Amino acid sequence: MSAANGTPPAPSTGSAANGNGRRPLLETRNLSVDFGGLHALDGLDFEVHEGEIVSVIGPNGAGKTTLFNAITATVEVAAGDIVFEGASLLGLDPNRVTARGIARTFQNVRLFANMTVLENVMVSQHCRTRQHAFGALFYTPSFRREETEIRERAEKVLSFFGSRLVGYRFDQPAFTLSYANRRRLEIARAMATQPKLILLDEPVAGMNPVESAELTGMIGRLRDEWGFAIVVIEHHMDVVREVSDRVVVLDHGTKIAEGDYAEVSTDPRVIEAYLGHGAETS
């Protein structure tokens, strides 16, 4: 794991890198997820390449969050396969998926509310660190070194958000944060797991336009400076237009369109899906 020593992987070449012809970083093949009789995902083929920002859009209930849940092994996959870096993720526990290099945020922010901001980020480095009970009990040099590293890395990740989450906020319990800061902390937590791919579920929901624009810029920086590939679920079309290399449109668990923003936004099937469901497309 190249990120294990705290330095992010080398920045990719930029937004042009959608890697046609190369093996995708993540690929779902014919992926299906059922809830009772409902096909939340229905034979979905979906791929993400290294250094790419893909937006997933679609009306409410289209199966976007379910796609994330399937990738992170929190729902059962009925059929199909999920391949990450050439190896299948099926059958892994969620924590193993994270260890492989996929991190996520949640649509309805789920922080460790009573832990401090810093602790939230420190604990998320669990799968990248090794020290166990023995080191803690005997206070070994390697334990102390690793603790310092964990703390420094946490501070570094938090400082990505400017002054929003640093200083006195380090030691504040997460539940005291404003809504926008909670969303930022969720992203920081995902970054701290040192992933190759980050899944962001509606990262700007509930933010005001200024905050939303700021975060949009940050999603780009996450890719450019930290080298993450990113999948964003988003309802705000200005955000989608701004960040995406590629847009995938889901409806009823299937992909109805794919392409860059201009193509997708004029696709009649997409307009139909949205208008048909009466969802906002601002």
Add this chain to the structure above:
Amino acid sequence: MTATLPPQTGAAGASAEPPPAASRPALAQDWRRLVRMGAVGAVAQVFIALSNMPVRLDERVIVKPVLSLGYLTLLIVPFAAGHRVGHQVKREGMAVHAAGAHEMAGGAACGAVAGGGLSLLAVLLANFDLREPLVNWSPMLAELLAFGNATWFAVVIWLVIGAAVGALGGALRLLGPRTRRAVVTMALAVGGAAVLEPLVVDLAEGMRLEALTDWLYARRGGINWTSALGLAAASGILAVLGRGRIQQARTHIAALEGAQRTRTNGLLILATAAVLIVLPLFAGKLTNELLANVGLFVLLALGLNVVVGLAGILDLGYVAFFAVGSYSAAVLTAATSPRINPELPWLAALIVVVIITGLVGLFIGAPVIRMRGDYLAIVTLGFGEIIRLLFLSDWLSGWFGGSQGITKIPGAGIFGLTSVAGTDPRRVFYLVLAFCALAIYVSWRLERSRLGRAWMAVREDETVAEAMGINTVNVKLLAFVVGAVLGSFSGAIFSAKVGSVFPNSFLILVSIVILVVVIFGGMGNIVGVIAGSAVLIGVLGGPKQPGLLAEFSEFKLLIYGALLIWMMLARPEGLIPSVRRSRELHQQEMAQDAWLKGQVEDDNHDDGSSGPQAAPAT
């Protein structure tokens, strides 16, 4: 950008109280509330009386010759009711009136209603035969209620006593904060001296201070009333003089940071350790026995605290590990063990015990740990009972002696230097102390490590912890095993101390008591857990061990229950809460405070800078 913390203008300003209006006239009472509260008190009084507590506890004198523990149980209710009825709800915009005659009159009336319960009971006892359904009370109750006089006297006197005590309770509201603090200190001093009597007498004997105890205590128990007055006066004066200092020292210590903080903490710990090491030297058998019992429960509670307090696994079968530790130590050390008897030295046996208990922890934990919440609690409860039944069963009686248990277990030999057995409780205490120190160190270090943080995360939200890369099954299992091993220490010492193990030493009740200790003391906080054991086990007694108030033994569970209910209502985070637990329970208030503070911060912040959070041009 480095915003200096502004004074908490928002929070402080909002909660500033309006000056109280004049006090209300004495008779303008909320009569419905008053009667309701009094009636509740009356029911409580009758319940206490019929539970036979007053009669049984009458033997324990508190202040000679005016007050016994038995009468105290009857006085406490009207006092509390009288105090409570004067409580004013303080809300934004609601007028608050000054305390005065109104409070005393209300307290008296409420106390009289509560006392009236006993009057009624006295009449009933005199005229009807209540023995049939209510079997607990003894015939001496009527006599006790009437102070040896006729029934009409009981009727009148309890109305009067109720009113008087209730008025006192109400009067407590008239005192300013300082005076009230002094009064409370005085009451605590006298009450404490009475409760601690066996301990103080024992220690004074060891230190050759018999003169002091002869002055303080009456010959057949209880504080002399003159000495009680003296003690109250002295403690009151001390409270007035010293109060500011203690508070000052506390805030001073709390404000320390970094190296200084560490040093102060180190000194405090050293001082406590020194007292705990020196104290038993002066103490007699009784005190040491008590200390050893408390220590054993501290050890158990510390172990359970890792499981429940740190990892958030509600384990109701913790006694299983205590049992496994006791039995395996017994089998390994006792010559009388039925099947195998290697007669290992205690310390060598302990290593095997730890391994066995760890394995049992894994074995029980593996299937259980995947469950969550209530299901897990119930399954652990079952496992706790299964382990006991296995030790009891005929099937394994060839190994563990069935209901006969294993007896004649030798004391714990330490490197052949000494042997620690129940006959010398002082050595047992020192052994327990050493293991408590170990357990404290273990929980303290683990809490502040990668593992401790993972436990916290699992406690907060298991699904998210898993998604953040924590193998929740493994870390929970590890908590279970650490708890099991700490419990087995206690078990191994227990079997060496008592010299025998029987299946019925490991009833479910033990699990419950340990859990109550942890909850009462303050879940997740080491100091809290120790305080909880000291108060509950030390004063009231453990499942089988007598405490300072040995008279309580048959009412112990009743009092445990009452204390637990009161604690959940008044202070759910426990006696000495952990920071985190109070956060969980008071999230809303704290979030508001922090929000107010954040508003101020962010205002400063936005004025000062425009760089990082300016929106990128789109």
